[in-house]
Amino acid sequence: MTEQPSDRRRFRxxxxxxxxxxxxxxxxxxxxxxxxxxxxxxxxRPDDWRGDARQPxxxxxxxxxxxxxxxxxxxxxxxxxxxxxxxxxxxxxSISHLRRxxxxxxxxxxxxxxxxxxxxxx
Numbered sequence: 001m002t003e004q005p006s007d008r009r010r011f012r013x014x015x016x017x018x019x020x021x022x023x024x025x026x027x028x029x030x031x032x033x034x035x036x037x038x039x040x041x042x043x044x045r046p047d048d049w050r051g052d053a054r055q056p057x058x059x060x061x062x063x064x065x066x067x068x069x070x071x072x073x074x075x076x077x078x079x080x081x082x083x084x085x086x087x088x089x090x091x092x093x094s095i096s097h098l099r100r101x102x103x104x105x106x107x108x109x110x111x112x113x114x115x116x117x118x119x120x121x122x
Contacts, residue, residue: 013037014105019062024051031083033061038102040073040086051075056088063101069094
């Protein structure tokens with residue numbers, strides 16, 4: 001999934017704080033999650049950042065001890081101390097957790113269905 005300029009605001013971002021980590025090639029960075037959407041996430045860039053933008057990253061967002069959102073992402077931008085990632089792969093359990101989280105924060109099931117439809121068109 002590559003992000004097109006028209007996709008940028010099609011997906012509502014939800015400000016959310018959860019224990020989050022990024023991993024790539026043996027490196028693991030705990031990061032501060034700023035927001036997430038059905039399309040990706042935004043985090044604060046860690047001080048010891050050595051990520052390779054050409055390679056995918058694994059993200060683990062802990063909602064509670066038994067519920068995680070795990071996805072494979074690609075770095076979309078590195079601006080002003082923040083890293084933006086676009087989702088390239090997410091498993092069924094993780095998308096279910098993410099969908100419910102977005103649904104609860106949007107408060108509008110119809111809007112969630114529009115976003116899911118937009119995601120499937122990409």
